[in-house]
Amino acid sequence: MVFYPPPWVPKLPFDPPDSVTxxxxxxxEIYGRRPIAKSRxxxxxxxxxxxxxxxxxxxxxxxxxxxxxxxxxxxxxxxxxxxxxxxxxxxxxxxxxxxxxxxxxxxxxxxxxxxxxxxxxxxxxxxxxxxxxxxxxxxxxxxxxxxxxxxxxxxxxxxxxxxxxxxxxxxxxxxxxxxxxxxxxxxxxxxxWVKGQGARQVAFLCYSSGTSGLPKAVMISHRNVIANVMQYCLFEDVSRRKYGVETQVELGLLPFSHIYGLVVVAHSATWRGDEVIVLPRFELTDYLRAIERFKINYLPLVPPIVIRMLGSKDLLKKYDLSSVRLVFTGAAPLGKETVVELLRLYPNWHVGQGYGMTESATVVCSTSEHDICPGTSGSLVPGTRAKLIDQEGREITEYGKPGELLVQSPSVTLGYLHNEKATAEAYIWDEDGRWLRTGDEVMVTKAPSGYEHLTIVDRLKELIKVKAHQVAPAELEAHLLTHPAVDDCAVIAVPDERDGEVPKAFVVTPQSMASRKNEDIAAEIIKHVQDHKAHYKWLKGGVEFIDVIPKSPSGKILRRLLRDKEREGRRAKGSKL
The missing domain is CATH 3.40.50.12780 (ANL, N-terminal domain)
Known part of the structure; x- marks a missing residue:
């Protein structure tokens, strides 16, 4: 069963240009951008x-x-x-x-x-x-x-x-x-440029965390970005017209090096004539001060920033945030409870979510302000088709049943640089054409409005989402195995109040380490990661020693069993999950 955007979503007015940068x-302006004279x-x-x-x-x-x-x-x-x-x-x-x-x-x-x-x-x-x-x-x-x-x-x-x-x-x-x-x-x-060059020529090499080894370079064409700018802006224009928004002031805090900030903020906002208030990094006071000073209307965020706000309610009261109309989150799901708590503080705000990935040059589905269903990531954007498949590769034809999400869109990228194997696994062909296998488990349901919404259930790719960053467990595992105290290991995501998720390592030590204290070995392993990896990859979830890493007969790490073990341990300690 192939899913399409709801009927209220406009169709693309023309094919995304394929011969311009x-x-x-x-x-x-001939390509549809807001007239420069009317832009901020x-x-x-x-x-x-x-x-x-x-x-x-x-x-x-x-x-x-x-x-x-x-x-x-x-x-x-x-x-x-x-x-x-x-x-x-x-x-x-x-x-x-x-x-x-x-x-x-x-x-x-x-x-x-x-x-x-x-x-x-x-x-x-x-x-x-x-x-x-x-x-x-x-x-x-x-x-x-x-x-x-x-x-x-x-x-x-x-x-x-x-x-x-x-x-x-x-x-x-x-x-x-x-x-x-x-x-x-x-x-x-x-x-x-000749006809079609923009569709073939790479504009950006953005590095995706992937599921194994070092990050892979995703080849994003000029047309891929152009298409998603058109798709996302056209989708949003429906609710913007409803609320009388011609141009608005948006927050530019998300890293422009990340596909979310690069396409959704830096390109889409300015193409439709909006103003982006640029902050180099997240500092809560600077962030709140900018909202008040520049009367920001639209906050593209990641869930940990929302959580940080909710944990700083006294500070929030010192700033006038009444200009905000819409909070939009991506990169990781935002829980219903968090949305409810935010709306208690600011009942006039709208809170939406979206879903996308580097390989789709960002937005696959998004929440429209006129059709908000908390807990979902909204509806498909124009020009996008999707289907779900089960573990046997069969198409799922009913609502409410999760399966791996496959996507067709003019924004789906060219593949991975110098990695034909990974490209062939992620970009597949069938009788309906070329599809991107997202590796994410998704469920399609009908919202109270009657329109189809997508809910992200789980990540088949096992990526750990630390704020706006993605961490591939296999990359950390490969690094850990270079330490003499690590005989075998596995890395999972554990919940963290500040960062959303953080990595935790389960480690098997060699017999030669039997006489050493676990806390000393753990400190060495943690420092080993800190000395060589970006801060968001540090083992802030800690190190736990284990007799054996659970694996399938084929050798695949059974992370679900480790996650279950982690949950049981937290329950025993009375920790919040």
Whole structure:
């Protein structure tokens, strides 16, 4: 049984353009963007108020592109895009999208990297993507330099993004330096793309945590992003019209390096003329102050931030948050109880959820403000089809029965870079065409409105969601096995009040460690992870020693049994689950 968007969802007015860059789509009104004259300033710093108009942002992007052309020796219509890969390893800034568009103006590829990465993790991304240059910022410059130098990126190909309250007095060129240089460079020739090039050519290499080993590079085409911007905006326009919203002020806190922040916030918001208030990182006071100061209407968040708010009610009372109309969460499910508690505090707010993934270039389904069903992730966006299959691969044809979600959409991406096996497993063909296997267990039900809604039941891929980050247990397990005190291990997600979920390791020690104290070994293992992995991958759930890791006859770790063991232990201690 194939599921479709509800009848109230408009159809795409035209096929997503397949022969232009994302930047051209974002700035050219013929493709449907809100008229520039009626648009708000696209990005405003939530700490200083610094901002640029739409026209100024476009000009800055053009000048950065010209400077990169001069420094890197790149021309728009010469050489392969794979010869022009640029890494971006920075907190959110008001120039972030301008830099990405500048890379695309040269027919290059941008690879945004998680700012929480360690030097080793960033090195993996730069090396596997073939990055030739890197944009970073002062707070993470040391990490960036270690990784860049390890892969042979010279210092004169490293550029600094401006961050508020951070001095840029370094020997590296800044974005403003590039803009100044761009004024002295001749204009670039127009891109000469052929029909369909935007559908085939990679725009972004975004790294998905995957289920095994190191993160995999998802190849996202220009058309993939263009399609999802159209899909998501068209879906939201229905409720925006109902509430008389032409443009609004949105929060830009989610990392632009993550597909959620990259597409839903940085691209979709500005394409429809909204203003994004950019915050480089989450600090509760700065966050609340920005909402009050800039009268933010729309808060795209992740559940741990909502939980943090509910745990800080006295602080919330000090700020005027009456401008907020909609809170939208993604990356992990938001429980009904949490929604109810938030609405007790702010009964005039609307709270919705969405679901998507890097491989779908973000939004698959979303909540519309006029059809909210707490606990679900809303309905399919325009141009999307879905079906559920059981463990035997049979299609599920009834409501309320969970199965693995398969998705068709023009935003479904090209596959994984240099990983044909993983691509063949995730992107499959049948008589109905090409489908993305999400690896997530989903249930379709009818909401009280009578429309179909999707509920995320479980993650077949076993990813651990730490705030807006995803952690692959297999990556941590491979690292743990390099420690002499670990003979075998398994990592699971355990609930955490602050972060939503955190990793916990179950460890089997070798006989040679029998004389040592478990607490000493656990401390060494925890430090082993902290020394080599990003902070969100740290074993904040602790280390538990076990005689044997439960596995299936084929050797697959039976994590469900470990989760059951963890729940039983928490119940025995009286912990909240």
């Amino acid at each position: 994302i930047g051209e789509f974002m700035r050219n 300033n696209p990005f405003t710093c939530g700490l200083t108020g610094k901002t640029y108009t739409v026209t100024e942002s476009h000009k800055r992007s053009d000048l950065v592109a010209k400077a990169l052309s001069k420094i890197m020796g790149w021309e728009p219509n010469v050489d392969s895009p794979w010869d022009k890969v640029v890494g971006v390893f920075s907190f959110n800034t008001i120039d972030y999208l301008s830099v990405l568009n500048a890379v695309h103006r040269l027919s290059g590829i941008a690879t945004p990297a998680n700012v929480a990465y360690s030097a080793g993790e960033l090195e993996h991304q730069l090396r596997s993507s073939g990055a030739k240059a890197l944009f970073t910022c002062v707070p993470v410059l040391d990490t960036a330099l270690k990784a860049a130098r390890a892969v042979g990126i010279p210092d004169d190909k490293i550029f600094i993004m401006d961050l508020p309250h951070h001095s840029n007095k370094t020997s590296f060129k800044t974005v403003d330096d590039l803009i100044q240089l761009g004024h002295s460079v001749l204009d670039l020739e127009p891109l000469n």
